[in-house]
Amino acid sequence: MAAPPIFQEGASLTRPPFFNGKYYGWWKNRMMDFIIAENYDLWNVVMDGPIIPTKLGADGTVLPKGRLELTPENKIALQNNAKAKNILICGLGPDEYNRISSCSTAKEIWDTLQTAHEGMSQMKKCKIDYLNRKYELFRMKDGETIQEMHSRFTSIIDEMDSLGE
Structure with missing residues (x-):
């Protein structure tokens, strides 16, 4: 999101x-x-x-x-x-x-x-699985500021929330 x-x-x-x-x-x-x-x-x-x-x-x-x-x-x-x-x-x-x-x-x-x-429930589940994977592997990127990292992290969380996860 x-x-x-x-x-x-x-x-x-x-x-x-x-x-x-x-x-x-x-x-x-x-x-x-x-x-x-x-x-x-x-x-x-x-x-x-x-x-x-x-x-x-x-x-x-x-x-x-x-x-x-x-x-x-x-x-x-x-x-x-x-x-x-x-x-x-x-x-x-x-x-x-x-x-x-x-x-x-x-x-x-x-x-x-x-x-x-x-998407339908199957597509939604795939998106949730993908976002869970992104969440689990979340790391700060080289050259990324704390603010940019926080924004990226918040986007993952917000998108998961919008899908009901």
Whole structure:
């Protein structure tokens, strides 16, 4: 989860972190914090999917409510998905947007990006094994400053953390 070598973007309370296809783990953590800071319910929508308001049909089947049947609570639930989607989309460059353009929920967007950049569970395990090996063999390089070594070490730890290790 190394940070970009040349960090040009300033932090903003109103603009989500931008992802251009590089440094996914770094962006993922920043985006998670941004969404939670905006509204914790939005993060629940990203992780669990939206709440779809439903009603019982005449034959006992469960049907989605029509636009005119929504309660204020239903509208807030639907709005939370739209807000979370908007935050995620506003934080993506054109190439990443093309990857998720067919997604209809914030959860689908998040899961699609995660699969594309972290891989499926087998790929994730390989990355974790690789990072564990880098951690075990970690040594200071010739001519490297303490600050550079610390930054390199922190990058390994942060990337392992972003993969759940």
